[in-house]
Amino acid sequence: MTGEIEKILISKEELKNNARELGKRISSDYEGKELVLIGVLKGGVVFFSDLIREITIPIEIDFISVSSYGNSTKSSGVVRIIKDTDIDVTGKHLLIVEDLVDTGLTLHYLKNLFKARGPKDVKICTALDKPSRRKVEIEIEYRGITIPDKFVVGYGLDYGGKYRNLADVCVLKPWVYQDDDES
Secondary structure: HHHHHHEEOOOOOHHHHHHHHHHHHHHHOOOOOOOOOOEEEEEOOOHHHHHHHOOOOOOOEEEEEEEOOOOOOOOOOOEEEEEEEOOOOOOEEEEEEEEEOOOOOOHHHHHHHHHHOOOOEEEEEEEEEEEHOOOOOOOOOEEEEEEOOEEEEEEOOOOEEEOOOOOEEEEOOOOHHHHHHHH
């Protein structure tokens, strides 16, 4: 697997510090409020786990699983819900936790979906942000690390279901996914 990695873009130490700082901000901002964190599966699970351990206030958690990439490096733009949430978010503060904001299409869809369910508010927290690929305007209240337009894996991020277990965020060598980009 290491022969397929071009370089480490963000170390596991930087990722832990990022989660710690975001957790502090969230804890402070939501002190005394009823907060529900919704983790976006599968990619967001590693960051989600790190983040909730850094939050010092009572929270509820749930998960949603959506697909817009399949086995491609590019979003199809069509968001499919694979697993919906179980918690009633009516009247609660809702924070969607994502691994990477890329085009913004998935989070735009999710934010509108959850707003329709009657929460007090819906905000977004992301470990990584790739603004150069944005297709829709999306407000990110808790933005982690801004990254360049490189195809990254690790820390929950995958290509074709692989590489999620890497501790660092790594740039994948182009030859690994080159045929995919040409299709």
